[in-house]
Amino acid sequence: MIPIHIESAWKGTSDCRSCGVRDLVLFADLNEEDFGLIHAPIDDMAYPVGGLLYSEGDKAIGVYTLRQGMVKLVRSTSDGRERIIRVLRAGDVVGIEALATGYFDSEAVALNDVKVCRIPLSVMHNLSTQSPRLHNRLMQKWQQALKGADDWLADLNFGTARQRVSKFILKMRHDESSDESSMFSREDMGAMMDLKLETVSREVSGLVREQVIQPLDKAGRLYRIQNEKALHSA
Amino acid sequence: MIPIHIESAWKGTSDCRSCGVRDLVLFADLNEEDFGLIHAPIDDMAYPVGGLLYSEGDKAIGVYTLRQGMVKLVRSTSDGRERIIRVLRAGDVVGIEALATGYFDSEAVALNDVKVCRIPLSVMHNLSTQSPRLHNRLMQKWQQALKGADDWLADLNFGTARQRVSKFILKMRHDESSDESSMFSREDMGAMMDLKLETVSREVSGLVREQVIQPLDKAGRLYRIQNEKALHSA
């Protein structure tokens, strides 16, 4: 386990008004009056690959808006093994469950370099009762989280290994250049799809052999999609 | 629990006073003033086994508070097969996603005789912005739904067939008589755990043979748990 210094993640207090991804996130449609209700600092933070945002059962200081990168949510099962519940992307709220309980239900780990804003629980509680705009946004975020969880289950944990890996590649497609797709360590991918790392490797290799995808790096983390149809109909 | 007068909420259709799970549900801690804000009828509804509450993609009239019975949420995957996303029990809110989008993300089907209250979206929208009490309850329900989804994934779709079936039996344990547990058709159970119905049948039979559970009916739907430890450490 890599020791992470929490202090080092802090990049300063952020100015939400000038946030680059503001239209995606919780504060998208706040007005000046709403901003006036914020009486605690919103911290700008960054984590390296493998960085730990929080652990399962931790008491929450705030929730995190994910501005850049991807975060995996990890739960340890009763028999000790680790299970990746789902992966969050830019615009998602990390640790949203803390709004209801004050504690985190799973562990959150950065899958690549990650930037987040940490919004204190007090700010969220104030705003969500006093600003109907945030209230509505929040509802949307809950719904997205729930749908994300259900989709994850329905897409990645159903069918043959080939089908799962195919769905995974489609799900991890980049937003901008949609013919590229990111992968993670074979072990992580296995924990996401309930497959062994060797099986993941075999299926990925198979797809490359069959010209469905094409490796773009030597680390096995970045691929170009050559035959999207084959992935959909796997 | 404060005893509450809620004449205005009934409209002759729903009698919240007789609701056995009032302290579990959304309206648990509304006060007199809150109920005054309800300007649409809350309908009391019942469905038989197999009854359809709504279909995937339906426009929502309201959300459902589940008072009695169990409801399965079904999603059809891209390759046409059906997948049971999760099962809701008394106290859960069925179709909560409609609060954010106005539409249902999955199909809801009664697994046994079911009683629900249908609360119109307009009522929910009014109340949740004007009553901090409902707002907090709602947050709790979202969190429960999300945790339920994650738990479902982590418990029932991980490990060997034996482990899945064992976890399933524990999850479906009755609230009152905790040594009894309900099952559904082997096909439904398979769709929940991503197993074939024959495999489910084999594992259930195996557990009976090993004196871990004991059948209480001839339909294979009700069992007594004899060796709880064996289920936990499967």
Place this chain on the structure above:
DNA sequence: CGAGCGCTTGACCGGCGTCAACACCCGTGG
């Protein structure tokens, strides 16, 4: 240049899917 980590590949085998037969319950109609 060597150590170490992650990815790949091969050989083998066991668990689960597939196909099929059969048992059992129950409703229907002769």
Place this chain on the structure above:
DNA sequence: CCACGGGTGTTGACGCCGGTCAAGCGCTCG
């Protein structure tokens, strides 16, 4: 009352997908 048929659960035989174990390869970084 029994015969019949459909629906559901069970059980068996067999094959294949994916897990297991192990070896080898290619990066990266000291």
